[in-house]
Amino acid sequence: MIDEGRALFVQIAESVEDSIVDGSLAEDSRAPSTNELAAFYRINPATAAKGVNMLVDKGVLVKRRGVGMFVAVGARESLRAERRAAFADRYLDPLLAEARTLGLDADDLVRLLREGTHATVPEGDAR
Numbered sequence: 001m002i003d004e005g006r007a008l009f010v011q012i013a014e015s016v017e018d019s020i021v022d023g024s025l026a027e028d029s030r031a032p033s034t035n036e037l038a039a040f041y042r043i044n045p046a047t048a049a050k051g052v053n054m055l056v057d058k059g060v061l062v063k064r065r066g067v068g069m070f071v072a073v074g075a076r077e078s079l080r081a082e083r084r085a086a087f088a089d090r091y092l093d094p095l096l097a098e099a100r101t102l103g104l105d106a107d108d109l110v111r112l113l114r115e116g117t118h119a120t121v122p123e124g125d126a127r
Contacts, residue, residue, distance in 0.1 A: 008043055012051030017060065020071055021079050031061050031069040 003011060016032070019025035032040070037048035052069060055061040060075045099109055 008047050009050035009054065012037055012041065012048055013054045016055060017079050020060065020076050021083065025071055027071045027073050027075055029071055031071055033068060
């Protein structure tokens with residue numbers, strides 16, 4: 001999972017976020033501790049703590065004094081909304097720009113997505 005080109009603490013935070021989004025880490029459940037993350041990924045606990053603190057700052061995780069770290073209620077939907085917005089920015093906006101350049105309309109895009117192919121729309125069949 002470790003990508004050498006990206007900061008480890010960011011990857012740790014994204015890994016925890018992934019678990020929350022896919023439901024394997026439920027809201028209001030105990031999140032992995034910094035020591036558990038450090039041991040699992042074989043990294044410095046301070047690096048794991050930096051990733052965890054990033055999630056605390058975002059409101060995804062909450063600290064319960066003397067008990068540990070927990071997934072905040074509403075974290076899953078918050079992360080999903082954040083990822084939907086990022087998805088649109090990263091994929092849909094460039095897709096729509098290219099579709100306009102190629103003269104494809106919404107029906108063409110829907111058809112291409114349903115086909116799931118790399119096929120081009122034949123001339124005269126752009127509808």
